[in-house]
Structure formats: structure tokens, C-alpha cells
Amino acid sequence: MHPVRALLDLPRRRQAAALSALRHSVDVPTGEGWNTRFGPTSLFDAWTRTTLMTQLYAANRAALAPVVTRRPFRIVEIGGGNGRLWEGFLPPEAEGELVVVDPMPDVHAEVARVLPPGVRLTPIHARVEDAHLPVSDAVVCSLTLHHVAGADALEREHHGLVGPGKLEVLRQLAASVRPRQGFIVLNEADVYCDLALAPGDPVLEDQLLDSYVRRCAHALLDDLAAAEGEEARRLDAILWRWCVDQVALAHAPREQRDVYELDVSRWLALFRRAELRVTERRFTDDFGLFCQYLLAF
Ligand SMILES: C[S@@+](CC[C@H](N)C(=O)[O-])C[C@H]1O[C@@H](n2cnc3c(N)ncnc32)[C@H](O)[C@@H]1O
Numbered sequence: 001m002h003p004v005r006a007l008l009d010l011p012r013r014r015q016a017a018a019l020s021a022l023r024h025s026v027d028v029p030t031g032e033g034w035n036t037r038f039g040p041t042s043l044f045d046a047w048t049r050t051t052l053m054t055q056l057y058a059a060n061r062a063a064l065a066p067v068v069t070r071r072p073f074r075i076v077e078i079g080g081g082n083g084r085l086w087e088g089f090l091p092p093e094a095e096g097e098l099v100v101v102d103p104m105p106d107v108h109a110e111v112a113r114v115l116p117p118g119v120r121l122t123p124i125h126a127r128v129e130d131a132h133l134p135v136s137d138a139v140v141c142s143l144t145l146h147h148v149a150g151a152d153a154l155e156r157e158h159h160g161l162v163g164p165g166k167l168e169v170l171r172q173l174a175a176s177v178r179p180r181q182g183f184i185v186l187n188e189a190d191v192y193c194d195l196a197l198a199p200g201d202p203v204l205e206d207q208l209l210d211s212y213v214r215r216c217a218h219a220l221l222d223d224l225a226a227a228e229g230e231e232a233r234r235l236d237a238i239l240w241r242w243c244v245d246q247v248a249l250a251h252a253p254r255e256q257r258d259v260y261e262l263d264v265s266r267w268l269a270l271f272r273r274a275e276l277r278v279t280e281r282r283f284t285d286d287f288g289l290f291c292q293y294l295l296a297f
Pocket of ligand 1: 035048078079080081082084085101102103104107126127128129141142143144147148
């Protein structure tokens with residue numbers, strides 16, 4: 001049995017210590033952190049082929065389908081990754097513009113690679129907090145807003161950080177979609193690990209363990225059981241280095257945590273504050289990890 005699956009059988013309160021011991025006992029080298037490499041042989045490539053992500057993309061394609069058949073459309077994507085959402089989704093005759101906001105230099109070329117000839121990519125090389133967004137038919141923001149620490153600017157200030165938090169970014173997204181018809185597709189994990197939880201707090205450690213191991217790694221174990229060769233090697237590296245190791249972020253200084261997720265109730269409260277209406281919400285996977293919100297105002 002895979003050691004991570006055995007860990008999932010332990011009583012909840014014993015899992016963090018067992019995980020820490022396990023982390024130090026395995027050697028699965030990879031120089032790739034989350035969101036640092038996007039090419040065809042990268043771990044990110046394998047990640048975007050997992051069942052978790054395939055299901056998330058299917059849900060986002062269903063939401064965006066009415067927009068991509070309009071001629072011409074304009075969609076803004078916040079955090080482009082490797083463009084997997086668009087690959088094989090846009091019809092060859094599609095006409096429009098995809099504006100990709102992402103500070104990572106490789107991302108824009110990766111996304112452009114999978115677009116049909118009638119769809120122009122406009123790159124914005126910036127973090128969403130610093131970007132000026134054009135008016136669009138839809139904004140898609142998948143697994144990216146958790147990189148913005150703090151529910152709002154005030155919470156950030158309280159922890160010595162400047163600039164906008166999630167609320168201010170949501171308002172910026174809402175102001176950029178076309179009145180009446182425009183909408184936002186947002187996907188985030190259902191887990192609370194934002195600034196209010198201090199480094200070293202056992203609740204924070206349990207929250208990270210809950211999302212990265214009890215749900216994300218659990219889902220990956222099922223994919224791993226069916227994988228072979230290079231695919232299995234990459235999934236195993238993701239499982240150790242991007243899931244198990246991630247729990248150690250509970251001990252990193254707040255500004256280095258990198259993931260600042262909210263659970264569903266807190267997202268719903270934040271959408272209300274941003275005057276966004278949730279027209280639909282649902283988990284896109286069987287593990288209750290990633291929630292998709294469709295937002296209008
Ligand atoms: C986990 S990936 C998600 C990629 C893609 N949306 C998907 O669902 O496959 C996060 C992406 O957000 C980008 N990113 C991180 N912080 C960001 C920020 N503050 N503003 C915009 N993009 C950001 C990363 O470079 C990366 O491409």
C-alpha cells in the first residue's frame with residue numbers, strides 16, 4: 001500500500017506527526033515548485049491531466065461555452081497556467097480575444113500555443129492586483145485568487161502587508177465584466193488557511209493537511225494506481241512535493257505561505273461584500289476539494 005494511503009487510515013489527530021515523519025523518510029527529487037514550470041514534460045503538465053483538474057476544466061468549459069460561440073468574444077483569464085482549459089475546447093472557427101493576466105513569463109506563450117487562429121492572445125504580464133482589466137464577456141479565475149493574501153486590504157494591513165486583498169480584487173473583476181450579461185467563473189479549494197491563522201497553529205496545519213493530503217493526495221492516489229511509467233513518476237512527485245510537503249507551509253512566515261485559501265462560507269460572505277450574486281456553485285470533484293462559483297452582479 002502507498003504510505004500516504006496508509007496515513008489516511010490513521011485517526012485524524014495522529015496524521016500530522018505521521019506525515020512529518022514520512023516527509024523526511026522519502027526522497028523524490030524535483031526542482032519544480034508549484035507554478036514554476038509549464039512545458040510538456042513538467043509536473044504542471046501531469047497535474048493538469050489528473051482527474052481533479054480534468055473535472056474542473058470540464059465544469060469551466062460548460063460555463064464558458066455560451067460565450068466562446070459569440071463572435072467576437074473577449075474573455076479575461078486570471079492565472080493562465082499551461083492553457084489546458086482552452087486546449088481542444090475552442091472550436092476551430094472561434095473568433096475573439098483571450099486576455100491572460102499572469103506574472104510568470106512562460107505562461108502567455110503556453111496559452112497562445114493552444115488557441116485556434118481566430119483567437120488572439122493579449123498578454124498582461126502582471127499580478128491581477130496590479131493589472132488594468134479591459135471590459136469582457138467573462139472572467140475566469142481558476143485556482144489563482146488564493147495567491148492573494150488576506151480577505152481584504154484591512155486584514156493585510158493588520159499583518160503588515162500593503163495593497164489589495166481578495167475583496168478588492170473581486171470588486172476589480174466585477175467592474176470589468178459587461179453589465180448584465182457578463183459573469184465570473186471562480187474556482188478555489190474549500191479550506192481556510194488565510195492570514196488570521198498564525199504560523200505554527202495546529203488548526204492551520206490541519207487545514208493544509210485536509211486539503212493537500214486528505215482530499216488532493218487522496219484523489220491523486222486513485223490516478224496513480226492506474227498510471228504507469230513516466231506518468232506514474234510525475235504523479236508520485238506531485239503527491240510528495242506538491243501535496244505532502246505543502247503541509248510544512250503551516251510553519252512558514254505568513255508572507256511566505258503562498259496559499260491563502262477561504263472555505264465556502266467565507267467565500268460566500270466575501271461575494272456578498274463585493275455585491276456579487278452567486279448564480280451557481282458546486283464541487284467539481286468527488287472529494288469536495290475544488291468549488292466552482294459562477295458570479296454575476
Ligand atoms: C495553480 S495555477 C492555475 C492555472 C490555471 N488557471 C488552471 O486552473 O490550470 C496559478 C496560476 O496563477 C498565476 N498567478 C499566481 N499569482 C498570481 C497573481 N497574483 N495574479 C495573476 N496570476 C497569478 C501563476 O503564475 C499560475 O499560472
